[in-house]
Structure formats: C-alpha cells, structure tokens
Amino acid sequence: MKDIEIINLIKAEEKRQQNTLDLIASENYPSKAVREALGSIFVAKYAEGRPYKRYYGGMENVDKLETLVGERALKVFNLNSQEWAVNVQPHSGGVANYEILRGLLSQGDKILCLHLPHGGHLSQGSAASLTGRDFKPVYYYLDKNGFLDYDAIEKLAMEEKPKLIITGYTAYPRKIDFKRFSEIAKKVGAYLLTDTSHITGLIVGGVHPSPFPWTDVLMTTTHKTLRGPRGAMIICRKELEQKIFTKVFPGLQGGPHMHTIAAIGIALKEAMSPSFKKYAGQIIKNSQTLALELKKYGFNLISGGTDNHLVLVDLRNKNITGKLAQELLESAGIVTNKNTIPYDPGTPFDPSGIRLGTPALTTRGMKEKEMKLIAGWINEVINNPKEAGAIKKKVQKFCKKFPLS
Numbered sequence: 101m102k103d104i105e106i107i108n109l110i111k112a113e114e115k116r117q118q119n120t121l122d123l124i125a126s127e128n129y130p131s132k133a134v135r136e137a138l139g140s141i142f143v144a145k146y147a148e149g150r151p152y153k154r155y156y157g158g159m160e161n162v163d164k165l166e167t168l169v170g171e172r173a174l175k176v177f178n179l180n181s182q183e184w185a186v187n188v189q190p191h192s193g194g195v196a197n198y199e200i201l202r203g204l205l206s207q208g209d210k211i212l213c214l215h216l217p218h219g220g221h222l223s224q225g226s227a228a229s230l231t232g233r234d235f236k237p238v239y240y241y242l243d244k245n246g247f248l249d250y251d252a253i254e255k256l257a258m259e260e261k262p263k264l265i266i267t268g269y270t271a272y273p274r275k276i277d278f279k280r281f282s283e284i285a286k287k288v289g290a291y292l293l294t295d296t297s298h299i300t301g302l303i304v305g306g307v308h309p310s311p312f313p314w315t316d317v318l319m320t321t322t323h324k325t326l327r328g329p330r331g332a333m334i335i336c337r338k339e340l341e342q343k344i345f346t347k348v349f350p351g352l353q354g355g356p357h358m359h360t361i362a363a364i365g366i367a368l369k370e371a372m373s374p375s376f377k378k379y380a381g382q383i384i385k386n387s388q389t390l391a392l393e394l395k396k397y398g399f400n401l402i403s404g405g406t407d408n409h410l411v412l413v414d415l416r417n418k419n420i421t422g423k424l425a426q427e428l429l430e431s432a433g434i435v436t437n438k439n440t441i442p443y444d445p446g447t448p449f450d451p452s453g454i455r456l457g458t459p460a461l462t463t464r465g466m467k468e469k470e471m472k473l474i475a476g477w478i479n480e481v482i483n484n485p486k487e488a489g490a491i492k493k494k495v496q497k498f499c500k501k502f503p504l505s
C-alpha cells in the first residue's frame with residue numbers, strides 16, 4: 101500500500117531542506133549509511149536488558165551490535181573499558197540527563213547548573229523540567245561579556261555545596277575548561293556531569309578539548325555535530341555504572357532502539373575517519389568566518405565571537421526581536437532559531453537573540469566563501485525586510501550547488 105499523504109510530506113520536507121540554508125546549531129545531515137541503518141530490520145527487534153543479559157530470545161545479532169557500538173563509543177574518546185562504562189541505549193538527551201541525575205542523586209539534592217537563558221538546556225535543571233523539579237537547582241550565570249566565570253562558579257559551589265555540577269551547554273559559543281570544572285567539583289565533593297551534546301563532533305574531531313579524564317559522567321546526543329541519528333549515549337566512571345545504567349533500564353526505558361544503535365555505530369565509525377577531522381575543523385572555520393562577517397555588518401555577538409560551531413547574535417541594536425528575525429530570515433530561505441541571550445530583557449518566546457550554527461551547512465560542503473555570502477544575505481534581510489523575497493530566490497539557486505546527499 102502506498103501512503104501518498106505521508107510520502108508527499110516526506111518529499112515536501114526533502115525539498116524544503118534542499119532549498120533552504122539550515123543554520124540551526126543543533127541540526128545536521130547524517131550520511132546515507134546512517135539513514136539506511138535507521139530503516140534496517142533491527143527496527144523489528146526487542147532487546148530489553150544489556151548485551152548478553154536480556155529478557156528475550158533471538159539476540160545473537162543485537163548482542164554483537166550493541167557491544168560493537170559501545171566499543172566504538174569508548175574508542176572515539178580514547179577511553180578504556182577498565183575505567184569507563186558506556187550505555188548507548190538512551191532514547192534522547194533530555195531523558196539521559198534525567199536518568200543520570202536519578203542514578204547519582206536522591207530527590208531534593210542540590211545541583212549546580214547554568215541558567216537556561218544563559219545557554220543551559222531545559223534538561224539541566226530548568227524549572228520547567230523534571231530535572232529542575234525533582235532536584236534543587238542552583239544556577240550560575242555567564243559574566244557580562246558572555247563568558248563562563250570560573251571563579252564565580254567556584255565561589256557559588258563552595259557556598260552551596262551541590263551534590264552534582266553540570267557543564268556543557270546549548271548556546272555557549274566558547275571553549276569549556278573541563279579541568280577547572282573538575283577541580284571545582286572535587287573541592288566540594290560533587291559529581292561532574294558533562295553534557296557535550298553540541299560539541300561531541302568537535303571533541304572527537306580534535307578541535308575542542310576533551311572532558312576526559314576530568315568528568316565523572318558524559319552525556320551526549322548523537323545527532324548534532326557528531327552527525328548520527330537522533331539518540332544519546334552515556335559514558336561514566338566504571339564505579340558509577342550500576343547506579344546510572346539501572347535508571348536507563350529498567351528505571352525509565354523499556355526496549356532499546358536497536359536500529360538507532362546500529363546507526364550510532366556507523367556515525368561513530370565515520371567520526372574516526374581523517375575526513376571527519378577535516379569536517380570538524382571546517383565547522384569552526386565557517387562559524388568564525390560567519391562571526392567576523394556579521395561583526396563587520398554591525399551585529400553584536402555574545403562574547404564577541406566564537407570558538408566552536410555556533411554564534412549567538414544580540415539583535416538589540418538592530419531594532420528587531422529574535423522571533424521576528426527568525427520569521428523574516430525564514431521567509432528568505434535562511435532557517436535559524438530565536439534564542440535568549442544572557443540577561444535578556446525579552447521572553448523565551450520573544451527573546452533578543454538568534455543562534456546560528458554551521459554544522460549542517462559544512463556537511464553540505466560550504467566553506468568560508470559561502471559563509472561570507474550568507475552573512476551578507478542575513479544582513480540584507482534584517483536591514484531591509486522587503487528584500488526577503490528576492491533573497492529567497494538567490495538562496496534557492498545557491499542551494500542547488502550543494503545538494504543533500
């Protein structure tokens with residue numbers, strides 16, 4: 101049976117993605133091999149439990165698969181299995197963060213995390229999330245220039261004595277000093293949870309410092325700079341394995357998504373190739389070029405620039421809010437997301453910034469030259485909204501030169 105309605109929606113989405121510029125920092129285009137694994141027959145298999153300790157029969161291939169993918173996850177971070185344990189079953193990043201907190205803490209325990217409007221993620225102790233309701237979040241803030249203030253974080257940690265500290269963010273354009281975070285955590289006897297969802301591809305590509313051996317637990321989604329399927333994984337010190345992994349299953353999840361795990365395995369193998377290192381480096385060259393060009397056009401950037409894959413633009417001097425800018429840019433075929441900026445006078449629904457990221461455009465093969473062009477279009481649209489239609493045509497023509505594979 102052909103489901104024309106759904107097929108048409110898939111085709112329309114293919115067309116939308118092909119004809120627009122995806123500057124959403126958390127999105128990327130996984131390879132065809134990754135997408136094929138997602139559509140593989142592993143989708144039909146239940147596999148509750150851990151490799152070689154399952155609750156169903158028919159496990160000869162899934163056990164090998166999950167073991168192999170776990171080995172690759174450790175290898176990509178240069179870790180050994182004597183000291184570190186890995187779990188590739190979490191269905192998504194938000195759930196994985198909650199699983200970790202429930203594994204390591206008792207309800208009501210204090211956690212220290214970056215305030216959501218300053219670049220943290222909902223699942224890192226925000227009031228709207230169970231991670232903020234079941235535990236007692238204390239927030240740290242970026243300094244007035246948009247940088248992490250390690251001395252202030254240390255002081256707050258000493259005063260508050262949290263049981264766990266979270267680093268790794270959603271909208272922070274600068275490098276993170278994981279060693280310093282680890283020193284702060286040790287000083288107050290807290291666990292350190294590092295959420296590298298956004299920057300895992302940069303870490304394994306060698307263009308951002310690694311959180312190992314500094315962190316106690318790492319959580320990462322697999323679909324951002326890592327360029328895998330939507331999913332997540334957890335790596336923790338061996339002695340924490342039991343506490344955390346029992347919260348993944350049976351604590352919160354049932355059967356793992358074996359087709360996703362197969363696709364994560366492919367993405368990890370791709371990430372170990374020399375071409376991925378080049379890709380990771382190009383992501384940063386592209387975001388730094390974009391940042392520089394936008395600054396030339398008079399855009400204010402939080403922290404003044406970027407060390408990673410994203411640029412956070414403060415639009416207040418442009419007399420437009422983040423919501424309107426997102427809508428306007430989208431009408432020109434440039435897809436972004438509105439974002440709060442530190443100390444934002446606006447609201448989460450209508451904040452003062454937009455977040456721009458280069459991972460997806462870099463996957464399409466775009467380089468510095470293209471970033472200059474795109475920065476020019478962004479400037480034109482924001483300054484002269486009437487031009488949006490004309491720019492949309494240019495964007496569509498331009499996108500044809502960079503087909504999605």
Ligand SMILES: Cc1ncc(COP(=O)(O)O)c(C=O)c1O
Nearest residue numbers: 126192193194221269270297321
């Ligand atoms: C830092 C960080 N952690 C966790 C998540 C949540 O991941 P998911 O959407 O897979 O639940 C995100 C998603 O954007 C993120 O940026």
